[in-house]
Amino acid sequence: MTAVPRRVPQTDQTRPVTGDPQAARSVLTAAEVARVIDRMAHELLEKTGGGADVVLLGIPTRGIWLARRLAARVEAFEGVRLPTGSLDTTLYRDDLHLKGPRALDVTDIPVDGVDGRWVVLVDDVLFSGRTVRAALDALADLGRPRAVQLAVLVDRGHRELPIRADYVGKNIPTSLRETVHVLLAEHDGQDGVLIGPAHGTSPDGANPDATSPDSASPDAGVAQ
């Protein structure tokens, strides 16, 4: 059987930073993003007893890059190599029927699986919590982790489910009328977190992009 290279969804290549970047204000600079990820890596080592049995699973798209960054920092600090992968939540979302069609993202689980592991889900922005809910369901179909934790670069509030993060880069109180843009060098050419005015208003499913920074809609990349 020949492996076929996966097509990169077009929305990822052409993704604009929407919401008028002129009006967006910076909340984290590139240096601050690096510092925040360093701290999260330390916290992760502390809370997981040195990272034994930890598996980092990034939620596409920027969560994957964040998971890799965290793993790289953990390795730099302690010399521990954490298995890193990605977990697509699309098929488990509760808002599919409310949105435009979306291509599936890549799920890539480390070879040893998740059974008995300490799984840390990694995402860029925590908002309604619905993506994390879908990720927990997706994870349950893959095996039975010993524990599941959540790491996010930005917690912007407005939760709709009883979900909280174990590792938070920065709490940013926002109004529903604002958008949070997380930029990562691997994906956007530069690091940073910006807040801009929103086009949408609600974090629930009626807003096509509320819970998914990378849906297939033109607003992809924006957590409003």
Place this chain on the structure above:
Amino acid sequence: MKRHLLSAADLTRDDALLVLDTAQELAAVAARSTVGKLPTLRGRTVVNLFFEDSTRTKTSFELAAKRLSADVINFAAKGSSVSKGETLKDTALTLEAMGADAVVIRHSWSGAPVNLARYVRGSVVNAGDGTHEHPTQALLDAYTMRQRLGRLEGLRVTIVGDVLHSRVARSNVLLLHTLGADVTLVAPPTLLPVGVDTWPCHVSYDLDAVLPGSDVVMMLRVQRERMGVTYFPSSREYSLRYGLNVRRAAALQDHTIVMHPGPMNRGVEIAPEVADGPRSTIVQQVANGVTVRTAVLYLLLGSAEPAIGAA
């Protein structure tokens, strides 16, 4: 907007690749999952409306829908009100009233799915209509080719046999052309449809001349049940001139694969040694059928706006 999959020609190149890529991800998801079921289409209803006998296609669609947690209603013409004289339109309106989100239809009339699509609100998927089209078969064939050979662009595909009665051949020619493959039809002149010269493919009567240059050889079943008259002198003569026997298979390039949509007539269009040999993708095609149909149902029903198909 409602959308249907009625013809392979409904799919643009991007649509077709989206189906294949989605199928590839779904296959990976299924391989990893401990459950084997996804919650994606919970609460949706898929009706299997089969007016013609079918084992693999019907089962395949049923499995695909169940894999996505959709409810499946199997509606066979035998034992239904169709055998009491109900028309296709009335059957369609009944299904409509029951709230079917998708209707998968197989019918012996070419064009029956197009008709049905006029009456129902859900998406219609053509699972084979007469001698017209069978788009999901073409998709699973393309998926299998890409899986085995790594590409579709520039692939030389030879389709051999009863093109006249084959919906598989027509759908494959259309889809493979869209995907950039180079298709040659090989058949006796009596088994080629009128107007085949307008199809986007080459036509030949000489199998031995075409085989050595082929990357894919797809054998079609001789469809005796659709033949009112005799199209060739005898099965033996057909087999000698157009059958894929051991000698012909030996002339193929090392990487060339042999496909068959099934059901096979062993010893007529394909020798048992070839059908069971290492080149054969026949069993793989059946497995891929479920995966590709899962992708089609997901793309048609999984969102507010279908991702593929014709309006």
